[in-house]
Amino acid sequence: MRVPMIAGNWKMNTTVDDAVALVKAMLPGLDRVGGVDKLICPPFVSLAAAGDLLKGTSVKLGAQNVFYEAKGAYTGEVSPLMLAGMCEYVIVGHSERRQYFNETPEIVDKKVKAALAAGLKPVLCIGERLEENEAGITGEVLTRQLTASADQMYFKSGLVIAYEPVWAIGTGKSATPEQANATIGFIRKLVAHHLGADAAEGVRILYGGSVTADNIAGLMQQPEIDGALVGGASLKADDFVSITKQASEAGGAA
Numbered sequence: 001m002r003v004p005m006i007a008g009n010w011k012m013n014t015t016v017d018d019a020v021a022l023v024k025a026m027l028p029g030l031d032r033v034g035g036v037d038k039l040i041c042p043p044f045v046s047l048a049a050a051g052d053l054l055k056g057t058s059v060k061l062g063a064q065n066v067f068y069e070a071k072g073a074y075t076g077e078v079s080p081l082m083l084a085g086m087c088e089y090v091i092v093g094h095s096e097r098r099q100y101f102n103e104t105p106e107i108v109d110k111k112v113k114a115a116l117a118a119g120l121k122p123v124l125c126i127g128e129r130l131e132e133n134e135a136g137i138t139g140e141v142l143t144r145q146l147t148a149s150a151d152q153m154y155f156k157s158g159l160v161i162a163y164e165p166v167w168a169i170g171t172g173k174s175a176t177p178e179q180a181n182a183t184i185g186f187i188r189k190l191v192a193h194h195l196g197a198d199a200a201e202g203v204r205i206l207y208g209g210s211v212t213a214d215n216i217a218g219l220m221q222q223p224e225i226d227g228a229l230v231g232g233a234s235l236k237a238d239d240f241v242s243i244t245k246q247a248s249e250a251g252g253a254a
C-alpha cells in the first residue's frame, strides 16, 4: 500500500518571517492529520527556521531545488550535502526550473542522483507543456523526462514522482481527475516497463497543477493518484490543512 503524500511547494514566496508565520498557522492542523505524509517546501533561506518549528511533529520538510555537485566554485548554488542535515526531501526538475533555468532531463537526472547519494528523497517533477499536449506528444515528453531518471536504485530509495502538466500550473485549470489518473497510470506503466512491477507498484506518483481544497477530493478518489504537489493553495494555511485532511479521508487513512 502506498501512503498518500500532500506536498506544498511554496515557490519563491515568503520572507523568513512570513514562512515562520505560515508554518505556525498550519502546523497544529497538519500535525493532527493521519495516514498521509505531509511535506512543506519553503525557500532555502527559511528551511532552518521551518525545520526548528517542525521538530518533533509529523510534518516533513523539503527544499525546492538542489545542485548536483557536492561543493566547490559554483557561486550561488546549494549542494545536496548542505541540505542533507536540514531536510528530508527535495523537489527536482520542476517545470519552472526546466523552463526558466534550462534544466534538461540530463541535468535533472544528475540532481536526482546527487540528492539520493546524500540521503535526500527527491520529488521528481515531470509534465508536458500546453503545445506538447495539443500536439498529442504528451507520452513522448513524459517518456523522455522519466527515462533519464529510470534507475532501479532511485525507486528503492524513496523517490516520489510528481506529474505536473505545465498548462495546469498556476492557471486555475486543473487536469480533470480522469485525465490525471490516465496520465499517471501511463507513467506507472513506464516505470513498470523500465524497472518492473514492484517498482511501479511501490512508487508514489502525485498530481500537481491548480490543486485546491475544492478539487482534491475528486483527484484522490482516482486509484493511480497518490497525492498532490500543491503550489498556490499551499500558501494558505486553512486551504492546505483542508487539502491534507481530505486526502487523508479519501486515502483510507489509518
Ligand code: 13P
Pocket (backbone or CB within 6 Å): 009, 094, 164, 168, 169, 170, 171, 172, 208, 209, 210, 211, 229, 230, 231, 232, 233
Ligand atoms: P499551483 O498549485 O499553483 O498550480 O502550482 C503547482 C505547482 O507547480 C506545484 O509544484
